[in-house]
Amino acid sequence: MTVDEKSPHAVSFTKPSDLEFRVERTFDHPIERVWAAYTDPALIPQWWGQGTTVDRLDLRTGGSWRFVSNPGTDKESAVSGDFLEVSPPDRLVQTFGMEGSYGKPFIQTIELERVGDGTRLAITSRFDTTEERDGVVAYGAEKGAIGGWARLDAVLKRLAAG
Amino acid sequence: MVQYVPVDRTFAALADPTRRLVLERLGSGSATISELAQPFGMSLTGMKKHVRVLEETQLVATEKVGRTRLCHLGPRRLDDVQMWVETYRQMVNEQLDRFGDVLDRTKGE
Numbered sequence: 308m309t310v311d312e313k314s315p316h317a318v319s320f321t322k323p324s325d326l327e328f329r330v331e332r333t334f335d336h337p338i339e340r341v342w343a344a345y346t347d348p349a350l351i352p353q354w355w356g357q358g359t360t361v362d363r364l365d366l367r368t369g370g371s372w373r374f375v376s377n378p379g380t381d382k383e384s385a386v387s388g389d390f391l392e393v394s395p396p397d398r399l400v401q402t403f404g405m406e407g408s409y410g411k412p413f414i415q416t417i418e419l420e421r422v423g424d425g426t427r428l429a430i431t432s433r434f435d436t437t438e439e440r441d442g443v444v445a446y447g448a449e450k451g452a453i454g455g456w457a458r459l460d461a462v463l464k465r466l467a468a469g
Numbered sequence: 470m471v472q473y474v475p476v477d478r479t480f481a482a483l484a485d486p487t488r489r490l491v492l493e494r495l496g497s498g499s500a501t502i503s504e505l506a507q508p509f510g511m512s513l514t515g516m517k518k519h520v521r522v523l524e525e526t527q528l529v530a531t532e533k534v535g536r537t538r539l540c541h542l543g544p545r546r547l548d549d550v551q552m553w554v555e556t557y558r559q560m561v562n563e564q565l566d567r568f569g570d571v572l573d574r575t576k577g578e
Contacts, residue, residue, distance in 0.1 A: 316566070317562075318558060318561055320558040320561070330558075330561050330565075332562075332565045332569075334569055334572055336572045340572060340576075344568070344571055344572050344575060345568070350571050350575070354564060354567035354570070354571050355564065356563070356564055356567065444557045
């Protein structure tokens with residue numbers, strides 16, 4: 308049933324090159340279902356986190372997308388981009404920009420692969436420079452920490468400044 | 470030199486409000502254990518315990534100066550890339566866990 312007995316669903320985080328990072332995880336569901344769920348605007352708010360709503364998702368090559376996190380609050384932020392390649396059920400290439408904040412949009416390639424009865428999902432983010440890549444990891448981590456770690460975040464910032 | 474410290478231990482060290490305030494205080498300069506304890510109305514023993522937890526995660530470093538122990542900020546900082554990578558990995562892990570839950574829940578629909 309599971310692919311790796313030790314930790315079937317652990318996320319692996321790797322840096323395949325100086326300009327990329329990759330996140331991989333396996334799911335015990337067929338590739339068609341993983342693709343359908345991953346790209347379903349009705350389901351995205353259920354797993355993206357931070358109260359995210361889908362403002363736009365035009366799933367076709369040349370189409371665009373936009374998600375708004377924490378809408379209507381002082382933490383409201385948006386991520387958006389264009390679909391460069393939409394090839395169900397195994398390949399989606401998009402630009403990924405964080406509006407009004409860190410850095411330029413980067414290229415995200417989402418690849419799905421059949422593994423036994425399940426599916427491996429690999430998300431590779433590619434940047435123009437290593438600095439931008441590491442900056443986005445730090446920024447993403449900081450955004451992710453907003454919930455329970457908001458106060459801690461403020462402390463860390465002061466420490467870094469000191 | 471910054472040794473590897475598991476991120477969850479760092480966050481556990483920072484979860485305590487007293488310890489966060491200690492770090493804030495040390496951000497403005499070194500202090501002895503008694504100088505740190507005084508504003509909290511805390512015993513030296515109590516403050517020593519907090520300092521030890523912070524020292525173990527390298528958020529604070531201490532040195533013996535005469536009969537007192539002087540505390541200052543340790544080598545661990547925000548720009549610790551390894552820490553951000555791990556934090557980011559945990560965040561993505563939670564996000565994809567939720568995605569897995571959605572897949573389980575919508576099975577057969």
